[in-house]
Amino acid sequence: MTSVIFCQEAKELLDAFGQTVQVLIKLHEEQFQSVVGGELDSTRFDDLIHMANERKHEAKYAYLHHLETHGCSTYDGSNQK
Ligand SMILES: [Zn+2]
Numbered sequence: 120m121t122s123v124i125f126c127q128e129a130k131e132l133l134d135a136f137g138q139t140v141q142v143l144i145k146l147h148e149e150q151f152q153s154v155v156g157g158e159l160d161s162t163r164f165d166d167l168i169h170m171a172n173e174r175k176h177e178a179k180y181a182y183l184h185h186l187e188t189h190g191c192s193t194y195d196g197s198n199q200k
Pocket of ligand 1: 186
């Protein structure tokens with residue numbers, strides 16, 4: 120086993136981070152669609168994207184902070200919590 124095994128909490132934090140990225144991608148797509156559709160005043164997306172970006176940074180920080188404090192990214196399958 121060379122792969123790194125994360126603890127359950129790290130997995131959940133990574134999932135949460137992934138979801139915020141997906142939300143961001145979706146917002147960018149919607150903004151693109153509205154621009155293509157002739158709606159040049161897309162400032163409402165700017166706010167949404169800004170908020171989604173902040174959530175993404177928070178989720179990323181929470182995940183990295185967990186790895187740093189828990190150290191689970193450097194352990195492989197040990198059952199310490
Ligand atoms: Zn952990």
